[in-house]
Amino acid sequence: MKLRCQNEFFRRTQLTHFHMYSLPTGVKFFQRGWLSSNNVLIHDSDIAVLVDTGYWTHAVQTHALIRSEIGEQNLTAIYNTHLHSDHCGGNAHLQTCYPDVLTLIPPGHALYVDSWDLQTLTYNPTGQHCPRFSKTGLLNAGDTFKAANLIWQVHSAPGHDPHSVVIFNSLHGILISADALWENGFGVVFPEIEGISAFDEVESTIQVIESLSPRLVLPGHGAPFTGVESAIARARSRLNQFRNSPDQHATYAAKVLLKFKLLEIQKSTLSDFLQWADDVTYLKLLHTNYSNGVSLEPWLHELCMSLEKSGACTIDDGFIHNLN
Ligand SMILES: [Zn+2]
Structure with a gap:
């Protein structure tokens, strides 16, 4: 999951400034809503690589987007940046549409894809779904590949x-x-939910990105952007906030999990929604470690109210509705 830029995830209004950018021939960016990650299609007459495939509920749309760009040409390969459900949820459908497609994933979770370990792949503890897919190879840090007549390097992050x-x-x-x-x-720091320190890794990844000096970033969620130095400064500031106040990160993470489900289901009775949340391991963990003694249901209800206050949903007459 992948989810989303801090406050932007919950913000009622879109960013008002618009960044002009242009992409080289053969590089196509599909900006999706927050439920699905963005996709980047890198193609020439010989090869077509799709980086990330979105959430499973949008898999047919993902395929249509690919066809809108390459028509009847085959998709050669899927490269997943990571295996959150909103980045690889379209893999299974695309493997059906393109039986010869290669599917390369980062090595860390490769064994768990083979055994389809829902726990380690986080689909169970996040309360999300990802149709089972198979991998055909690995995307290792240090690898390079050529597509659209350009060389692309893989870096661990x-x-x-x-x-x-x-x-x-x-x-x-x-x-x-x-x-x-x-x-x-940047997205929720998921290991922190499980009590595994990972803020240092966020910083080291920011340093790697800084050393690359990108001119244009195609993010997993939201619009492409330039002005990368400013974005890095904002990411560092956010990281410092989280380091100084881990409960802020915990609240953010819990709201992201709730909002993600709302994006998926759009509408539910509040009681059914809270019952679903009651069962989500990561929400229970966050509650155990960060609720200051408030019991689970009132804590979840308070988070829903907070989402409503920020314009991310409405709660009315026993129902909760997604907004934006
Ligand atoms: Zn993610």
Whole structure:
């Protein structure tokens, strides 16, 4: 999951400034809503590589987007930056549409894909779904590949996810950043939910990105952006906030998990929604460690009220509705 730039995830209004950018021939950026990650299609007449495939509920749309760009040409390969459900949820469908497609994933979770370990792959503890897919190879840090007549380098980018990678083209200074860097922050630092320290990894990944000096970032969520130095400064500031106040990160993480489910289901009775949340391991962990003695249901209810206050949902007449 992947989820989203700090406050931007909950913000009622869109960013008002618009960044002009252009992409080299053969590089196509599909900006999706927050439920699905963005996708980058890198193609020429011989090869078509899709970086990340979105959430499973949007898999048909993901396929349509690919076809809108390459028509009847085959998709050669899927490269997943990491295995959160909103980044690889379309893998299974695309493997059906393109039986010969290669599927390369970062090595850290490879064994768990083979055994389809829902716990380690985080689909169970996040309360999310990802249709089972198979891998055909690995996307290792240090690998390079050529597509659209450009060389792309793979760099490891732990923090948000311990096994995430980012992909960089030095000629054009284009970074496919996944959830390691957004225009305003970075994705939830998932290991921290499980009590595994990972803020240092976020910082080291920011340093790696800084050393690459990207000119243009194609993030996992939100619009492409330039002004990368400012984005890095904002990410560092956010990271410092979280380091100084881990409960802020915990609240953010809990709200992201709730909002993600709302994006998926759009509407529910509040009682059914809270019952679902009651069962989500990561929410229970966050509650145990950060609720200051408030019992689970009132704590979840308070988070829903907070989402409503920020314009992310409405709660009315016993129902909760997604907004934005
Ligand atoms: Zn993610």
